[in-house]
Amino acid sequence: MSYALGLPRGFNYLRASSIDEALKLLSEYGGEAKVLAGGMSLMPMLKLRMMEVKYLIDILSLNELRYVKIDGNYLRIGALTTHNDVAMNRLVNERAKVLSESAWHIADVQVRNIGTIGGSLAHADPAANYYPALIALDAEVVIRGVGTERVVKVAEFYKGPYTTDLGPSELITEVRIPVSSFNGVYEFFRRGGASFPSAIVTVTYQEKEGVITSSRISIGAVYPEPVLIKDNLAGMSTKEVGAKAVDIANSIFSSIEAKPLEDTHALGDYKIRVARNMLIKALANIASGTLSKPKTPVREVISEWKPAEDKLEYVGNLVRVRVNVNGQWIEDLVEPRLLLVDFLRRHGFREVRRGCDEGKCGACTVLFDGKAVKSCMIPVARASGHYITTIRGLSKGVELHPIQRAFIEEFAMQCGYCTHGFMMVTYDYLTNIDPAADDEVLKLSIKNICRCTGYVNIIKAIKRASKYLSGANP
Amino acid sequence: MSKLPHYREGLRAVTGSGEYIDDIPTPPGTLYMAIYRSPYAHARILKIDLTGVLEHGGIAYGPGELSKVIPNPFPLAVDAPIKYYPFARDKVRFVGEPIAVVLSDDPYRAVDLLDYVQVDFEPLKPVVSIDDALKGDVLVHDELKSNIAMYRHMKFGPVDSVFSESPVVVKREFYYQKHNAMPLETYGVLAHYVGGELNVWANVQGPLLIAYFVSRALGLPTSSLRLFTPRDIGGSFGSKYSLYPYIVLAAAASILSGRPVKWIESRTEHLVGSNSGGARKGVVEIASTKDGIIKGLKFRFYEDVGAYPRPPDPGVLFRVHGNMNGAYDVKAIEVEDYVILTNKLPTGLNRAYGGPPFYFMLEVAVNELARELGIDPLELRIKNLIRDFPKKLGDEYFYETITGGLYPKQDYERVVRAIEPEYRRWLEERRKNPNIGVGVVVLVEPSGTNLGYTDLAIEPSRRKYPHSGAGTYVTVSIDMSGYIRVFVNGTNEGLGHETTLAEVVAAELGVDPSIVIVENRVDTTRTWALSDGSYSSRFAPIVISAAILASRQLRERLTRLAMAMLGTDKVGYENGQFYDVNNPSRRVDIRRIASSVNWDPGSLPEGVDSSLSVTVFYQPPTVKAAEGDRINSSATYAIQAHLAVIELDPDTYDIRVRKYVIAHDSGRVFKREFVDGQLMGGLMHGLALTLYEELMYDDQGNPLTTSLDIYESPTLAEAVGMEVEFIHFETPAKFLVSEAHGVGEGAMMGVPAAIVNALASIIGKAVTDLPLRPYKIMRAIEG
Numbered sequence A: 001m002s003y004a005l006g007l008p009r010g011f012n013y014l015r016a017s018s019i020d021e022a023l024k025l026l027s028e029y030g031g032e033a034k035v036l037a038g039g040m041s042l043m044p045m046l047k048l049r050m051m052e053v054k055y056l057i058d059i060l061s062l063n064e065l066r067y068v069k070i071d072g073n074y075l076r077i078g079a080l081t082t083h084n085d086v087a088m089n090r091l092v093n094e095r096a097k098v099l100s101e102s103a104w105h106i107a108d109v110q111v112r113n114i115g116t117i118g119g120s121l122a123h124a125d126p127a128a129n130y131y132p133a134l135i136a137l138d139a140e141v142v143i144r145g146v147g148t149e150r151v152v153k154v155a156e157f158y159k160g161p162y163t164t165d166l167g168p169s170e171l172i173t174e175v176r177i178p179v180s181s182f183n184g185v186y187e188f189f190r191r192g193g194a195s196f197p198s199a200i201v202t203v204t205y206q207e208k209e210g211v212i213t214s215s216r217i218s219i220g221a222v223y224p225e226p227v228l229i230k231d232n233l234a235g236m237s238t239k240e241v242g243a244k245a246v247d248i249a250n251s252i253f254s255s256i257e258a259k260p261l262e263d264t265h266a267l268g269d270y271k272i273r274v275a276r277n278m279l280i281k282a283l284a285n286i287a288s289g290t291l292s293k294p295k296t297p298v299r300e301v302i303s304e305w306k307p308a309e310d311k312l313e314y315v316g317n318l319v320r321v322r323v324n325v326n327g328q329w330i331e332d333l334v335e336p337r338l339l340l341v342d343f344l345r346r347h348g349f350r351e352v353r354r355g356c357d358e359g360k361c362g363a364c365t366v367l368f369d370g371k372a373v374k375s376c377m378i379p380v381a382r383a384s385g386h387y388i389t390t391i392r393g394l395s396k397g398v399e400l401h402p403i404q405r406a407f408i409e410e411f412a413m414q415c416g417y418c419t420h421g422f423m424m425v426t427y428d429y430l431t432n433i434d435p436a437a438d439d440e441v442l443k444l445s446i447k448n449i450c451r452c453t454g455y456v457n458i459i460k461a462i463k464r465a466s467k468y469l470s471g472a473n474p
Numbered sequence B: 001m002s003k004l005p006h007y008r009e010g011l012r013a014v015t016g017s018g019e020y021i022d023d024i025p026t027p028p029g030t031l032y033m034a035i036y037r038s039p040y041a042h043a044r045i046l047k048i049d050l051t052g053v054l055e056h057g058g059i060a061y062g063p064g065e066l067s068k069v070i071p072n073p074f075p076l077a078v079d080a081p082i083k084y085y086p087f088a089r090d091k092v093r094f095v096g097e098p099i100a101v102v103l104s105d106d107p108y109r110a111v112d113l114l115d116y117v118q119v120d121f122e123p124l125k126p127v128v129s130i131d132d133a134l135k136g137d138v139l140v141h142d143e144l145k146s147n148i149a150m151y152r153h154m155k156f157g158p159v160d161s162v163f164s165e166s167p168v169v170v171k172r173e174f175y176y177q178k179h180n181a182m183p184l185e186t187y188g189v190l191a192h193y194v195g196g197e198l199n200v201w202a203n204v205q206g207p208l209l210i211a212y213f214v215s216r217a218l219g220l221p222t223s224s225l226r227l228f229t230p231r232d233i234g235g236s237f238g239s240k241y242s243l244y245p246y247i248v249l250a251a252a253a254s255i256l257s258g259r260p261v262k263w264i265e266s267r268t269e270h271l272v273g274s275n276s277g278g279a280r281k282g283v284v285e286i287a288s289t290k291d292g293i294i295k296g297l298k299f300r301f302y303e304d305v306g307a308y309p310r311p312p313d314p315g316v317l318f319r320v321h322g323n324m325n326g327a328y329d330v331k332a333i334e335v336e337d338y339v340i341l342t343n344k345l346p347t348g349l350n351r352a353y354g355g356p357p358f359y360f361m362l363e364v365a366v367n368e369l370a371r372e373l374g375i376d377p378l379e380l381r382i383k384n385l386i387r388d389f390p391k392k393l394g395d396e397y398f399y400e401t402i403t404g405g406l407y408p409k410q411d412y413e414r415v416v417r418a419i420e421p422e423y424r425r426w427l428e429e430r431r432k433n434p435n436i437g438v439g440v441v442v443l444v445e446p447s448g449t450n451l452g453y454t455d456l457a458i459e460p461s462r463r464k465y466p467h468s469g470a471g472t473y474v475t476v477s478i479d480m481s482g483y484i485r486v487f488v489n490g491t492n493e494g495l496g497h498e499t500t501l502a503e504v505v506a507a508e509l510g511v512d513p514s515i516v517i518v519e520n521r522v523d524t525t526r527t528w529a530l531s532d533g534s535y536s537s538r539f540a541p542i543v544i545s546a547a548i549l550a551s552r553q554l555r556e557r558l559t560r561l562a563m564a565m566l567g568t569d570k571v572g573y574e575n576g577q578f579y580d581v582n583n584p585s586r587r588v589d590i591r592r593i594a595s596s597v598n599w600d601p602g603s604l605p606e607g608v609d610s611s612l613s614v615t616v617f618y619q620p621p622t623v624k625a626a627e628g629d630r631i632n633s634s635a636t637y638a639i640q641a642h643l644a645v646i647e648l649d650p651d652t653y654d655i656r657v658r659k660y661v662i663a664h665d666s667g668r669v670f671k672r673e674f675v676d677g678q679l680m681g682g683l684m685h686g687l688a689l690t691l692y693e694e695l696m697y698d699d700q701g702n703p704l705t706t707s708l709d710i711y712e713s714p715t716l717a718e719a720v721g722m723e724v725e726f727i728h729f730e731t732p733a734k735f736l737v738s739e740a741h742g743v744g745e746g747a748m749m750g751v752p753a754a755i756v757n758a759l760a761s762i763i764g765k766a767v768t769d770l771p772l773r774p775y776k777i778m779r780a781i782e783g
């Protein structure tokens, strides 16, 4: 048996430059191919050798699938829109706050920078953040095959843990949410350093003159399938909802027959209890009108994924890659499965380090076209034609970058193994997410692991760096 | 721009220039090793077929080949007929136990080749829990005839009469989980056997006994082993001590293949196959008067060491032997220790070795005594604190514990009272918000291990030799340009040793730290001692002491050389310069002396020792071998008090730490930032084990915790918003040259009980089964 994990088995890597090309490749290779969107679910499975694929079809640079817009009666979100964009986009925040909130709770900056909403739905993790939010929003998925297009309600799209309605050669192209005015509450509980939640409760409702006209309660991560309860609040005043919260919650949970999921983080009876308490809290909040959540930053533009300039060239089983690291192009002939972290280390960028097999710890974080990603989650072929930056690309010769300075001034390291990854994610976080380093946003964004420092000094260093970058003198 | 702080390791970290094991350049022809590991917790190996690996272009060695070059089992600390090898011979005893190794010139391909290893097993019923093991119907080691690798029963003082006469006896049962301190960098080895010499680079935490274990298993003389560590190690916390079986495997692969062999462990392997602290069941009884004066303690411990009693275990039971009375004046102690074998990952050093389970049980029991008697838990502790230190050794006074420990004199009450204002303030808060909990802990932190405590695993009459290893070598030299060079055969896991040593040595020699160069890494081609390495917070009490002594001796030599060069018998010294006291304008500096000694030693008068290198071996004066079952298990002990303020979420039953205060007296603080760093790191390790981390197994002995995510390791997010405060006292520990106690482990020792006690203040009972998963709290509340 092998516990030597973290390195995927071999695969062939192909790039699609249009939706049609992706669909064509998918139908050509049948069950032997999978599309690679963000790779934040697919790569861990490949690296943990839980699955094998013969062909990976990279669709990340299909920028035509990155958008958020209102069109007709729908808020439309392209399938490749990243979690960070879902979280921060102004339209999503205005029209579907619960969806933005659900995205803020996904993993960390690095995963949200590249992971996509379409990928999350296709992967169908029973604890995925989006499902309860999208089901409560009555959202639909748009699915395309070669010459076909169909629309399925998210609630029906999900067929069970890791199974969906998606055919082997179909693509999700869009998620759309009916535009209507509703209020919503998103309650989320995650335990310790676990990534995925133990329970999610989403409630959306519409009201007219203080009386609820329709409601959707969706419970996720508790049962093998997200549970939807429709309109059981209808006819009640919001005050009544608060007064009857315990009864409403008890009757909902006693009517659910499904067996709860059990995992190492939480036992079934506990999950149900917590979800019930969260629902009671959500209902109480509806009654008291305290729906507001921590203020998270908002932005207008959707990030693009720069299409690679060159075509991939195969030499036998090897692929030729050209990666710009800290301003210098590096060329090599590699196995398509070679991970960016190993490529960088082999070429002397030893500051990039590996700390886990699963894409969690963040020690391997680098900037990819200016955004933080975990280099252990990216086949180097994907980085071909792109720009990678390590700390040596940020500092100018011997002069330290303000982030380096802040880290050393706060004694924010002990063994130093995590330091590079922390500095790189701090850079992206302070530059692109939250220059002020607000506690609530920080908590949702940087989740790298350090085993030595107890984090206290790293937090201080991030705050100090925030001051330096906003103009304070070191 | 302001000047950067002096922090050498920090500068390496921010510039990405640290050198870790995976950064060591590989010699040409290096092969990468992958390990085929047992998928069963307990099974007989029927047949191994490695031909598939060879057919696919790889190299593979199974138990047959490995046995040829690994003739000897590792020595054990227990007196039991068990053989521990780095690979399974005919039976596998835990999931993840190595069976065969495969080699390839590419690390990815080495892992692929594992698919072609074919092994037939006959699965056996596994022994998973301590209770299973005690039943004894299935045996982990048939030769032992039970699953108890050691039983010791020791009594100190009038235990029976104290317990029969005391009006109050409080008894509690506890469970402390199996967990691993989990350094971010995994294990790594580069082994090259060539020309009759075995060269090993590995991220071990010292030469320690590792050099001895490795050469003995391979049947090589220690003289042929050249063991090196890289300059930086990505954390260890004890974990990397247990790298030695893997060093042996990589070395064997190099011997068999004739090539250099490199192995970097995966995270999953680290979780299933490296090392952990043991699970422990414990029963604690406290005999007390009605007003809370503790008269006697009884401990019964069942320590689950996994599949093999791997040395230094069962040392985990004896590391605290000298301080089993905690900070209290208790003269009657009974202890019963069982070492239990199960089909799980073997154990070993883990940060605060032995301290967290011990103080968790003692300090929750003490708290329960206070709750039962209705006495304020802080007051009850203060009542019982040690106040008299009557034993005189040299010029210092000590309290001699009934089990043999020597606590140096400190004002315990002053330190404990330091947390009182915050304690009272938060008790007030608690009145307003019943979800706030307040817990306290008082402990003495041992530091500077006496390796001799492992002898307690053996009945006194059966011990062959006395042991008291604790000392360290430090070399301080001056090179031809006047740079001071310090060498320690230790390791850098991030404790700031280079920076601190540079400052300490510079201060002793009166020079600027910038001219002091420190090398702190294992190199067995240079002077080293069996007890050299980084463990048991021995840096401040022992290594710094040796460095100071060496610096002083070197300064003595420099003085004599200066006298000779200045032709006077009275010299003064300031800022790196010696001067003639009778004519202060006549001066010579260290550089000048160094230069003369190197360029023109012929001009020095005869009889003056002109060596500018001093090597000192420092053994702390308090460390001696065991006498019967009494031993001073650590060089020193220091008082520490903790205050934990938590908030319970009534919806999720999860706990959040609002504030954590530690007051301590560490003798002398050399660099405040590093002391704080140790406290913060230890605190987080303590919280991680108390709230989240456990190596879990199913009832077939399959590891469930195979990723960091499942392990629930706290990330930065879990620390945002937590307030910490440290209150430092400095009572010089005069019996040590450095006057300093260690500080790396006390924080972690106290956290579990502090949190459990804080929770008890909310829910009215102590949850004594770690970690505190919310479902346990839910059940404790809801019944």
Ligand SMILES: Cc1cc2nc3c(=O)[nH]c(=O)nc-3n(C[C@H](O)[C@H](O)[C@H](O)COP(=O)(O)OP(=O)(O)OC[C@H]3O[C@@H](n4cnc5c(N)ncnc54)[C@H](O)[C@@H]3O)c2cc1C
Pocket: A034, A035, A036, A037, A038, A039, A040, A041, A042, A043, A044, A079, A080, A105, A106, A107, A108, A111, A114, A115, A116, A117, A118, A119, A120, A121, A122, A123, A127, A128, A129, A130, A166, A170, A171, A172, A173, A195, A196, A197, A358, A359, A360
């Ligand atoms: C450390 C870590 C923590 C995480 N924590 C969370 C969490 O808390 N909550 C949460 O919800 N998620 C979490 N995730 C998962 C993350 O949200 C993933 O990004 C997401 O599940 C998959 O999106 P992706 O774009 O990365 O898809 P990929 O990994 O590229 O693909 C996943 C699957 O979907 C298929 N696929 C992808 N896009 C399409 C498409 N457009 N059409 C059809 N099929 C497609 C792929 O072929 C593949 O089978 C975490 C991931 C990591 C690494």
Ligand code: FES
Pocket: A353, A354, A355, A356, A357, A358, A359, A360, A361, A362, A363, A364, A365, A374, A375, A376, A377
């Ligand atoms: S090594 Fe990439 S996230 Fe851990």
Ligand code: FES
Pocket: A412, A413, A414, A415, A416, A417, A418, A419, A449, A450, A451, A452, A453, B184, B234, B235, B494
């Ligand atoms: S400093 Fe060691 S892991 Fe962060």
